[in-house]
Amino acid sequence: MLTYDVAVVGGGLAGLTAANFLAREGKRVVVLEKAKRLGGRAMTNDKNGVLMNLGPHGLYLSGDAANIITELGISLPGGNATKNIHIHGILNHAVHVIPTDFSSTMSSPLLPWKAKFMLGKLMLKIMRLDIYSIPEVSLKEWVDTEIPDPMVRHIFYSICRLTSYTNAPTLQLAKPVLKQVKRSLKAGVLYVDGGWDTIVQKLKKQAEAFGAEIVMNKNVTTIEHCEQYQIIQCSDGTVIRIPHCIIAASPKEAMNMINGAEHTSLRLWAEQAIPITACCLDIGIKKLPNPKHQFVIGLDQALFFTNQSRVAKLSEDGTLVVSLAKYHNPMEEINVNADKHQLESVMDLLHPGWRKEVVMQQFLPKLMVSHDFPHVKRNENPGPSIPEMKGIFIAGDWAGHEEVLADAAVASGKRAALEILHAYKMMLAKEG
Numbered sequence: 567m568l569t570y571d572v573a574v575v576g577g578g579l580a581g582l583t584a585a586n587f588l589a590r591e592g593k594r595v596v597v598l599e600k601a602k603r604l605g606g607r608a609m610t611n612d613k614n615g616v617l618m619n620l621g622p623h624g625l626y627l628s629g630d631a632a633n634i635i636t637e638l639g640i641s642l643p644g645g646n647a648t649k650n651i652h653i654h655g656i657l658n659h660a661v662h663v664i665p666t667d668f669s670s671t672m673s674s675p676l677l678p679w680k681a682k683f684m685l686g687k688l689m690l691k692i693m694r695l696d697i698y699s700i701p702e703v704s705l706k707e708w709v710d711t712e713i714p715d716p717m718v719r720h721i722f723y724s725i726c727r728l729t730s731y732t733n734a735p736t737l738q739l740a741k742p743v744l745k746q747v748k749r750s751l752k753a754g755v756l757y758v759d760g761g762w763d764t765i766v767q768k769l770k771k772q773a774e775a776f777g778a779e780i781v782m783n784k785n786v787t788t789i790e791h792c793e794q795y796q797i798i799q800c801s802d803g804t805v806i807r808i809p810h811c812i813i814a815a816s817p818k819e820a821m822n823m824i825n826g827a828e829h830t831s832l833r834l835w836a837e838q839a840i841p842i843t844a845c846c847l848d849i850g851i852k853k854l855p856n857p858k859h860q861f862v863i864g865l866d867q868a869l870f871f872t873n874q875s876r877v878a879k880l881s882e883d884g885t886l887v888v889s890l891a892k893y894h895n896p897m898e899e900i901n902v903n904a905d906k907h908q909l910e911s912v913m914d915l916l917h918p919g920w921r922k923e924v925v926m927q928q929f930l931p932k933l934m935v936s937h938d939f940p941h942v943k944r945n946e947n948p949g950p951s952i953p954e955m956k957g958i959f960i961a962g963d964w965a966g967h968e969e970v971l972a973d974a975a976v977a978s979g980k981r982a983a984l985e986i987l988h989a990y991k992m993m994l995a996k997e998g
């Protein structure tokens with residue numbers, strides 16, 4: 567007899583979501599995670615009681631991840647990142663208020679009145695936009711047609727970078743980006759108390775309450791596809807024979823694990839993937855020298871600064887956690903030293919004298935933000951099943967069907983689980 571119905575390889579957001587949906591329906595599930603901690607890129611580092619995500623992490627409040635987590639009965643503590651503040655923008659090495667509401671529109675010298683009016687009209691248009699009416703064009707093509715004013719374009723592109731974490735307007739499909747911008751304008755973004763580890767731990771607890779087993783330090787090395795079941799081998803010698811398996815790791819890892827993957831659709835999905843990376847600097851700081859600068863986006867540079875502690879509890883002793891990110895363009899070379907210098911210069915501009923307030927720092931020069939995103943070179947959306955290998959499924963932020971980032975990870979985890987549940991239902995119906 568087989569011990570489990572489904573094995574999930576990878577204990578990040580995608581894998582934990584899949585485990586929840588399957589275990590909730592009574593399936594016997596095991597999650598195999600190679601690291602000694604759960605969470606993958608949603609992990610939070612505890613540095614002497616100061617909690618740091620890997621770079622700035624916000625959950626889109628009306629996004630797929632937030633909705634699916636709520637559907638699982640999980641509530642998340644924290645605060646709305648952009649409520650009740652002035653958003654600032656950096657242009658030509660100077661800081662300006664961005665006109666986003668009545669008072670900032672009246673006071674900001676960033677735009678002439680005509681452009682302020684155009685920006686307001688654009689935001690209203692996006693709030694009311696029927697996303698499904700947007701043609702299959704790149705973000706740049708959409709912007710070129712819809713936004714004639716160069717300064718309004720600058721502002722709009724910086725909002726797109728902020729909400730999609732991607733700096734590739736000629737590659738990005740307009741529709742998913744506009745969907746994300748619309749969501750952030752409508753509901754905002756949640757900074758989570760305790761960092762994203764809170765999400766991970768709540769998903770784990772819920773999955774275990776539903777009956778899932780979660781095993782750390784289990785590095786899956788090989789998956790052998792057979793007609794009725796899959797044989798999973800781990801580096802410690804464990805062998806599991808199982809009817810269904812969800813691979814919630816990267817496309818490259820999935821390719822390496824599955825024997826014969828080069829003859830399946832997975833190969834196409836792995837080859838079409840364009841990874842997005844970012845350079846991040848997280849700082850634990852006693853106080854911000856200029857409290858006006860809480861949330862700042864680069865208008866002529868692909869940069870972002872945020873004080874996550876403004877609305878989320880991330881330390882016991884009052885240390886603030888602020889994060890800076892530089893969004894890499896996937897078509898450009900990365901220069902780590904120049905990136906670090908650029909992020910520190912942003913701190914010098916926004917918070918002169920910041921260095922003497924620093925408690926600790928975490929510099930992450932090239933983080934994998936997402937293994938793929940919806941782009942013009944994509945031939946097809948990956949998953950959830952690998953059609954050539956019945957019983958093997960994929961999930962992860964690269965398996966989004968128009969979703970991006972954590973929304974793609976969580977939505978694809980749910981998609982894979984539902985497809986397995988559907989297969990069981992069909993099997994039962996057939997058996998009579």
Ligand SMILES: Cc1cc2nc3c(=O)[nH]c(=O)nc-3n(C[C@H](O)[C@H](O)[C@H](O)COP(=O)(O)OP(=O)(O)OC[C@H]3O[C@@H](n4cnc5c(N)ncnc54)[C@H](O)[C@@H]3O)c2cc1C
Binds near residue numbers: 607624964
């Ligand atoms: C700097 C940064 C900022 C971000 N900001 C945001 C944000 O603001 N909003 C947002 O929505 N998203 C954000 N993201 C993206 C979000 O963190 C990721 O999309 C999400 O966490 C990915 O989850 P996942 O489950 O797909 O992959 P992962 O988190 O990578 O999980 C995969 C897991 O599989 C495990 N694994 C791999 N190989 C094996 C194996 N052989 N055997 C067993 N286990 C294996 C790994 O150890 C890992 O735990 C950000 C990411 C970064 C890096």
